[in-house]
Amino acid sequence: MNLILSIESSCDDSSIAVTDIDTLKVIRHLKISQESEHKSYGGVVPELASRLHAVTLPNLLEKLKPYFSNIKVVAVTTHPGLSVSLHEGVIMAKAISSFLGVPIIGVNHLKGHIYSAFIEKEPILPILALLVSGGHTQVVEIKSYKSMKILATTIDDSVGEAYDKVAKMLNLGYPGGPIIEKLASKGDENRFDFPVPLQNSKLVAFSLSGLKNAVRLQIENLAESITKQDKCDIAASFQKAVLAHLLQKSKKIFKTNSIKDFVIVGGVSANRYINSGFAKLCRDFNKNMHKVELKYTSDNAVMIARVAIEAYKNQEFSSYKELKVTPSKKLDAGDILV
Numbered sequence: 526m527n528l529i530l531s532i533e534s535s536c537d538d539s540s541i542a543v544t545d546i547d548t549l550k551v552i553r554h555l556k557i558s559q560e561s562e563h564k565s566y567g568g569v570v571p572e573l574a575s576r577l578h579a580v581t582l583p584n585l586l587e588k589l590k591p592y593f594s595n596i597k598v599v600a601v602t603t604h605p606g607l608s609v610s611l612h613e614g615v616i617m618a619k620a621i622s623s624f625l626g627v628p629i630i631g632v633n634h635l636k637g638h639i640y641s642a643f644i645e646k647e648p649i650l651p652i653l654a655l656l657v658s659g660g661h662t663q664v665v666e667i668k669s670y671k672s673m674k675i676l677a678t679t680i681d682d683s684v685g686e687a688y689d690k691v692a693k694m695l696n697l698g699y700p701g702g703p704i705i706e707k708l709a710s711k712g713d714e715n716r717f718d719f720p721v722p723l724q725n726s727k728l729v730a731f732s733l734s735g736l737k738n739a740v741r742l743q744i745e746n747l748a749e750s751i752t753k754q755d756k757c758d759i760a761a762s763f764q765k766a767v768l769a770h771l772l773q774k775s776k777k778i779f780k781t782n783s784i785k786d787f788v789i790v791g792g793v794s795a796n797r798y799i800n801s802g803f804a805k806l807c808r809d810f811n812k813n814m815h816k817v818e819l820k821y822t823s824d825n826a827v828m829i830a831r832v833a834i835e836a837y838k839n840q841e842f843s844s845y846k847e848l849k850v851t852p853s854k855k856l857d858a859g860d861i862l863v
């Protein structure tokens with residue numbers, strides 16, 4: 526058996542996986558989320574995340590020992606993410622690679638999210654992806670694992686970040702996405718008229734900070750008298766504006782881009798309301814909408830292995846010297862993911 530061992534520790538999830546390189550089957554996938562540890566802070570605390578990875582990753586690795594003799598390559602997320610968290614994964618990956626005498630491959634986390642659409646299957650290419658996560662909001666055109674071009678990006682916050690911040694303003698906990706989605710299902714989305722970002726702008730880009738501020742002003746306006754129903758209505762009205770914004774800008778891209786396949790990836794792609802809006806848009810534009818399995822929408826090591834398998838097939842490895850945590854850089858439309 527030819528197996529790949531992959532590690533993901535870019536934020537607050539410690540995840541390790543073993544995947545069969547030839548059949549693409551996931552053999553083991555272990556993940557420990559640190560959500561409960563960060564909850565009281567309303568967001569991820571980098572120093573705490575890194576300390577928890579240092580404890581959790583070796584414990585998870587211990588469970589994968591039976592597969593060690595069949596591991597042919599190690600893959601690890603190198604960027605973007607919290608540098609102190611990424612370092613924990615990279616140090617461990619280098620140690621295992623050296624101990625087993627196998628090559629190592631560094632993987633871009635965003636490419637991982639995109640290839641989460643191809644876990645246990647062959648890539649469907651070319652494809653357009655809307656990447657919506659806690660750190661990113663982009664439309665990407667993918668021709669291969671090496672050719673991924675950003676068509677649109679956010680000029681300020683990401684969608685996931687906006688969900689998390691709105692949840693924090695409403696004292697609902699972290700991560701905010703699933704909580705807001707649940708509340709929104711019980712709310713009136715037409716009660717508050719939050720502005721759809723960049724609605725009258727020709728810019729093919731995303732922006733969430735103005736909407737977030739509009740929500741903040743509404744919450745401040747209701748102040749102490751805010752009720753449970755008010756919170757549900759705010760969540761629903763916020764979500765309505767987010768979807769309208771994502772659809773309006775994606776529509777502009779769909780009008781000029783002939784790629785027939787489309788997928789939403791990243792943590793926010795777990796959201797059913799956003800998914801159903803895009804399912805309709807894809808029907809209108811005659812595009813095939815693909816789905817990421819729910820358990821792979823959030824950060825995981827399986828998606829990192831999925832990209833690395835493509836690099837492995839082309840014998841593209843990283844040297845220990847090259848393989849280092851690279852600082853996150855601002856991504857602009859036209860950039861190619863590296």
Ligand code: KG4
Nearest residue numbers: 658659660685700702703792793796823824
């Ligand atoms: O991809 P991910 O696990 O981590 C990053 O790479 O950032 O995404 C996490 C983000 C968080 O902001 C979380 O609130 C959001 O995904 N999220 C959701 C939902 N589930 C997770 N946002 C909206 N609706 C959801 N159901």
Ligand code: ZN
Nearest residue numbers: 638658823824
């Ligand atoms: Zn992610």
